[in-house]
Amino acid sequence: MTAGPSAGATLVTGIAELVTCVPDGGGEGGGATSGGTAGGNGSVDSDLGILREAALVVEDDRVVWLGPVADAPDADRRIDLEGRAVIPGFVDSHSHLVFDGDRAAEFTARMTGERYDGGGIGVSVAATRAADDDRLRELVRRRVAEMRAQGTTTVEIKGGYGLTVQDEARSLRIARELTPETTFLGAHVVPPEARADRTAYVELVTGPMLEACAPHARWADVFCEPHSPHAFTEEESRAVLLAARDSGLGLRVHGNQLGPGPGVRLAVELEAASVDHCTFLDDADVDALVHAAGTTVATLLPGVEFSTRSPYPDARRLLDAGASVALATDCNPGTCYSSSMPFVIALAVREMGMTPSEAVWAATRGSAASLRRDDIGRIAVGGPADLTVLEAPSHIHLAYRAGVPIAQALSTTPSGSE
Numbered sequence: 001m002t003a004g005p006s007a008g009a010t011l012v013t014g015i016a017e018l019v020t021c022v023p024d025g026g027g028e029g030g031g032a033t034s035g036g037t038a039g040g041n042g043s044v045d046s047d048l049g050i051l052r053e054a055a056l057v058v059e060d061d062r063v064v065w066l067g068p069v070a071d072a073p074d075a076d077r078r079i080d081l082e083g084r085a086v087i088p089g090f091v092d093s094h095s096h097l098v099f100d101g102d103r104a105a106e107f108t109a110r111m112t113g114e115r116y117d118g119g120g121i122g123v124s125v126a127a128t129r130a131a132d133d134d135r136l137r138e139l140v141r142r143r144v145a146e147m148r149a150q151g152t153t154t155v156e157i158k159g160g161y162g163l164t165v166q167d168e169a170r171s172l173r174i175a176r177e178l179t180p181e182t183t184f185l186g187a188h189v190v191p192p193e194a195r196a197d198r199t200a201y202v203e204l205v206t207g208p209m210l211e212a213c214a215p216h217a218r219w220a221d222v223f224c225e226p227h228s229p230h231a232f233t234e235e236e237s238r239a240v241l242l243a244a245r246d247s248g249l250g251l252r253v254h255g256n257q258l259g260p261g262p263g264v265r266l267a268v269e270l271e272a273a274s275v276d277h278c279t280f281l282d283d284a285d286v287d288a289l290v291h292a293a294g295t296t297v298a299t300l301l302p303g304v305e306f307s308t309r310s311p312y313p314d315a316r317r318l319l320d321a322g323a324s325v326a327l328a329t330d331c332n333p334g335t336c337y338s339s340s341m342p343f344v345i346a347l348a349v350r351e352m353g354m355t356p357s358e359a360v361w362a363a364t365r366g367s368a369a370s371l372r373r374d375d376i377g378r379i380a381v382g383g384p385a386d387l388t389v390l391e392a393p394s395h396i397h398l399a400y401r402a403g404v405p406i407a408q409a410l411s412t413t414p415s416g417s418e
Contacts, residue, residue: 009059010412011075012086016393018054018066019087021365021378023047048357048395056086058385058412066381079412085394087360089153089386089409090341091367091377093181094276094299094328097143098136098171099161101127103333107307116258116308120334121161121189121230128161128171137174143331144178147339151388151407154368154376156328158221160185163194165209172216181371183219183252184210187240189230202236206243219252219273220244224266227258234262241270250372256280257304268292274299274326274370279313289323297370299326300362302347303336315362316353326366327359346402356396385412 056066057075065073106120128136140157147155157175159182162168168186175182186205194201210220222240225231231254232240241251250273255263257277264285267275271292276299278285289298298318305312318325327348331339338344341363348359368377376386390397391406398407 009057009064009075010077010079011055011057011072012079012081012387012410012412013055013069013072014081014083015054015056015069015086016052016081016083017085017395018051018056018379019085019360019395020049020051020066020380021047021088021361022049022380024049048361054086056379058387061385061412063379063381063383063385066379079410081389083393085390085392085397086379086410087151087388087390087395088364088377088379089388090151090363090407091154091371091373092147092152092328092331092339092341093156093274093326093367093370094301094330095155095157095339096160096185096330096332097140097155097157098159098175099124099128099333100131100136100139101333103337106334107337110308116310116335122192124161124333125163125191129164129167133170133174136171137177140174140178143339147331147341148409150340150342150405151409152339152341153386153388153409154181154371154373155179156181156183156219156371158183158185158188159213159217160188160221163188163191165204165212168209169212169216172213176216180218182217183221184213184217184244184249185221185223186210186213187222187232187237189223189228190232198236202232202239205240210243210247214244214247214249217249220247220249221252221254223254224261224263225254225258226261234266237263237266238270241266241272245270252276256285260285264288264298268296271295273297273372276328276330277301277304277313278318279305279311281314281317286317286321286323289318290321293322293324297324297326297366299328299367299370300348300352301328301330301336301344302352303338303340303344304330305351306347307336307338312347312351314352315348315358319354319358324366324369325358325362326370327362328367328370342398342405342407343403345398349399350402356399359399360395387412
């Protein structure tokens with residue numbers, strides 16, 4: 001920095017470990033340096049850009065300084081975290097928060113052996129259609145607040161539980177009130193009333209529904225899954241994605257969730273930003289993701305496998321091959337009614353072969369990349385003050401203390417608290 005922060009700045013001190021997710025530590029000049037080890041906590045990936053005994057200054061919701069606490073400038077306000085760790089706010093790049101209704105009975109049935117095939121989505125569709133706008137708006141606000149209470153500062157929200165022109169458009173309008181990362185998902189499943197004529201429904205999705213929803217969406221998605229009679233074939237998915245791209249929307253794909261299929265390669269071919277689930281991959285799928293690592297991110301959703309008793313994706317295989325990997329919750333009423341990114345991180349470490357540092361990166365920078373954002377998922381001078389504080393001295397505790405609510409988004413406003 002060339003000048004100190006002006007009036008209204010907040011100095012955050014007492015940071016035992018500042019995880020910037022910027023290899024050089026995210027500071028200016030020589031003031032911030034990256035740590036390479038975590039002392040008694042063991043080795044830490046230097047790509048996380050860890051600073052020890054650090055401080056940062058926030059002004060107007062931007063980070064204006066960070067570095068060693070001994071070099072910290074003065075500020076109007078001060079927050080002492082007393083030895084806690086700070087990481088970038090989690091980026092949850094896959095969620096379905098606009099819905100009403102309860103599907104606990106479906107979860108119970110799966111725990112006794114019933115296989116998931118996507119059919120339960122129809123239950124949520126009926127309940128969502130019956131809800132008025134005020135009820136849906138309040139439900140989404142509560143879910144976003146629940147996410148923030150667990151450290152998530154950016155969330156992508158899909159439609160997909162209305163499946164009529166009017167209901168999909170209102171779902172996205174409501175979602176847009178809470179995030180710019182909204183996704184048109186008229187091609188979630190074919191609704192019951194349209195199953196006699198799938199072609200007509202695809203034409204509705206690619207025509208009037210897309211036209212009504214595109215002004216409220218940044219992205220379009222499709223459930224490309226030949227192993228579900230309710231989802232969409234490769235040909236149908238291609239039609240939806242091409243129409244969405246022609247309307248100016250970015251592309252995302254649900255792919256390879258229930259078995260091997262065309263979703264991954266279709267996503268790579270059309271340069272989708274993300275292909276999500278990636279549970280069943282063959283060598284050609286992995287090769288495609290590696291070659292598209294700068295374009296298409298494999299977003300893994302282990303909460304779904306936990307909630308459906310399905311095999312977990314092989315994150316280790318993808319990472320070792322060189323693919324880009326993200327983590328997200330897929331918070332939804334049917335296959336993963338969890339809004340907890342810390343839970344996802346713990347599953348990724350325990351069940352998918354990721355290290356704690358890889359999982360934190362995938363839940364922040366990796367997930368930001370899947371949204372084609374370079375301003376979030378990291379802590380750097382000039383960047384947004386999207387900060388999450390841990391009730392722990394190290395990011396490793398996110399996996400080490402699985403199930404314990406140690407993460408929370410940090411407010412640096414005068415009325416805020418950690």
